[in-house]
Amino acid sequence: MTPPMRAVENAPGMRVVYSIGRYHRQAKPICDAVIDELRRRGWLTQCRFFDEPDEAIADCDVFHCHSVLSLRTLRYLRAHRRGVCIVLQRDSAHIACEDLRDELRRRRGGPFDALCTEGLNQRADCIPDQCEEYGLADCVLVPSSYAAASFAAQGFPAARMRILPFSVDSAMFQPPEQRPGFRVVLGGGATLTKGYPYALAACERIGEPLDVIRDVSYEEMPAALALRTVCLSPSVTDGMNHQTLAAMATGLVPIASTTTGCRDYIRHADNGFVVDLHRGDVIAEIAGILDRLRRDPEGMRAIGDRARIAVSARPEPDYGRDVCELYRALLDGRRRDVAA
Incomplete structure (x- = not known):
């Protein structure tokens, strides 16, 4: 409208x-x-x-x-x-x-x-x-x-x-009946603000591609997100990432930085993960989380389900x-x- x-x-x-x-x-x-x-x-x-x-x-x-x-x-x-x-x-x-x-x-x-x-x-x-x-x-x-x-x-x-x-509209964004295989998407465009270098380096470390959704209308976004299982949002600064919220409603596991507002919806290691870009080897930390999720599809799905519950409550x-x-x-x- x-x-x-x-x-x-x-x-x-x-x-x-x-x-x-x-x-x-x-x-x-x-x-x-x-x-x-x-x-x-x-x-x-x-x-x-x-x-x-x-x-x-x-x-x-x-x-x-x-x-x-x-x-x-x-x-x-x-x-x-x-x-x-x-x-x-x-x-x-x-x-x-x-x-x-x-x-x-x-x-x-x-x-x-x-x-x-x-x-x-x-x-x-x-x-x-x-x-x-x-x-x-x-x-x-x-x-x-x-x-x-x-x-x-x-x-x-x-x-x-x-x-x-x-x-977020949790009626519009819903998990697909048949969950896809392990696939990672960036929460936003390929920019410094959205933490693209961190996300790309972590995916490269475990040999997985990083998807970036481009030129997709809002109406097409549910179908695009439903093809993925993890949303990487290592933003350098972000008040609240709309695409990450939509991904959570779709049942994707969020991995977000401490410098993005989406962390307010995330309980670390329960319905997603929160990482600090300025503490330790954050690339290794993100890569380790991705690898654990890849090895445990059922656990990944359970975390994604809890992520959906967190954002659907409002x-x-x-x-x-x-x-x-x-x-x-x-x-x-x-x-x-x-x-x-």
């Missing part, structure tokens, strides 16, 4: 502008969950895809926007509409987090030099603007304890942080409801402060 630029009715006491900013294929269901719940409650006054202040946002109670793409509008709201409650969604770590920049410095000039590129979420010259966004928001919404910890490390007030983990619509309840709580808190 692609939302229109304008929505219709709004209920008394809550008027929300939802500024999506980006709408890539794997984030789409999360955005849709919020939009659908806002429509159900009659709270959605506008759905927008741009950072451009205008009078249409003047009368909203809540402005929900995405990091990197909202600074002009936030400046306008703070200058002219101070009563609006601003929720800034940041799906990754704090911009000043050095995890990826450290990795880029280590990899430049080596075999993975072609992957050493920086986007708006990593470039040091973007730090001032993004930190200004954080400062203008009443609440910064992140999907994981890892992302929240990166903000705490920069001194951002815990009182202005909220963690709402992403959820259906996708819950995310939309949780976001709407966050709006209510923030506005109630503001009213109490005014009354006091």
Whole structure:
């Protein structure tokens, strides 16, 4: 479902502008969950895809926007509409987090030099603007304890942080009746951010290919994941990996780093594995886990089944409801402060 630029009715006491900013294929269901719940409650006054202040946002109670793409509008709201409650969604770590920049410095000039590129979420010259966004928001919404910890490390007030983990459509992503043979897939694209060099080296060490899913629509993703049994997610930094969550719902065994939000769903050696990229020989550790799983298909299947249970406990619509309840709580808190 692609939302229109304008929505219709709004209920008394809550008027929300939802500024999506980006709408890539794997984030789409999360955005849709919020939009659908806002429509159900009659709270959605506008759905927008741009950072451009205008009078249409003047009368909203809540402005929900995405990091990197909202600074002009936030400046306008703070200058002219101070009563609006601003929720800034940041799906990754704090911009000043050095995890990826450290990795880029280590990899430049080596075999993975072609992957050493920086986007708006990593470039040091973007730090001032993004930190200004954080400062203008009443609440910064992140999907994981890892992302929240990166903000705490920069001194951002815990009182202005909220963690709402992403959820996944476990009806859409299901294990196949006939499980495939041992096969490993990367949780995301072949990038430094997603830990591609670590995953590739671990697979090479045990003589197994590493699959990378490319050019597949979201609707085709369940069938693609159902051909695999293990999802490697040794991300250098990742607020919450949508593809890894989908893989877990499909019954794949997740192997994730401590620097990805998916670790919040994983109990080490029970429904997946968590590895530290900066402790010991992490390539050998990942390779050892892969080899043990390959030798024990039944055990691997049991771990994958438990991974599915972990992510299925929170259906996708819950995310939309949780976001709407966050709006209510923030506005109630503001009213109490005014009354006091």
